[in-house]
Amino acid sequence: xxxxxxxxxxxxxxxxxxxxxxxxxxxxxxxxxxxxxxxxxxxxxxxxxxxxxxxxxxxxxxxxxxxxxxxxxxxxxxxxxxxxxxxxxxxxxxxxxxxxxxxxxxxxxxxxxxxxxxxxxxxxxxxxxxxxxxxxxxxxxxxxxxxxxxxx
Ligand code: HEM
Numbered sequence: 001x002x003x004x005x006x007x008x009x010x011x012x013x014x015x016x017x018x019x020x021x022x023x024x025x026x027x028x029x030x031x032x033x034x035x036x037x038x039x040x041x042x043x044x045x046x047x048x049x050x051x052x053x054x055x056x057x058x059x060x061x062x063x064x065x066x067x068x069x070x071x072x073x074x075x076x077x078x079x080x081x082x083x084x085x086x087x088x089x090x091x092x093x094x095x096x097x098x099x100x101x102x103x104x105x106x107x108x109x110x111x112x113x114x115x116x117x118x119x120x121x122x123x124x125x126x127x128x129x130x131x132x133x134x135x136x137x138x139x140x141x142x143x144x145x146x147x148x149x150x151x152x
Pocket of ligand 1: 006010012013016052055056058061062063068069088092093096134138139149151152
């Protein structure tokens with residue numbers, strides 16, 4: 001269960017990144033070219049938020065199964081000073097939840113805007129902020145916080 005969740009969580013990270021990049025690209029293109037906000041644009045906005053929510057659910061499940069997280073809470077005083085355990089026990093979950101809240105707000109605000117240009121602008125701004133936070137909170141092989149493979 002734990003290993004499957006970890007692999008799945010690792011793979012879905014790429015879906016989160018691809019959908020966010022694509023949304024931002026479409027939003028910027030639409031904004032600067034003054035195009036109509038199409039049904040496809042709306043689907044992309046919707047699916048970007050949905051993929052992020054799926055990753056949130058997998059993350060929550062993984063959080064309850066992870067031996068690192070269990071160790072972190074059982075040995076809180078000792079592990080709080082260890083960046084590897086603190087990263088998965090606190091930093092990762094905190095930053096990712098913030099990022100997903102940002103995506104959710106951005107998506108909901110864009111949906112309610114009346115002008116197409118405003119929809120594009122809202123998506124571009126909120127999704128870019130979320131992408132930045134997610135990028136920082138992913139344990140990339142090159143991250144100074146914690147290191148994991150690109151794919152598991
Ligand atoms: C956009 C959101 C997220 C992304 C892109 C993401 C990405 C990742 C990646 C790439 C890993 C490393 C996987 C590996 O070891 O191969 C990881 C680990 C982990 N993530 Fe997330 N994550 C996200 C959200 C969350 C959330 C919201 C939670 C908790 C509620 C969470 C909990 C965890 C845990 C506990 C681990 C480490 C488990 C372990 O090694 O035992 N993640 N995440």
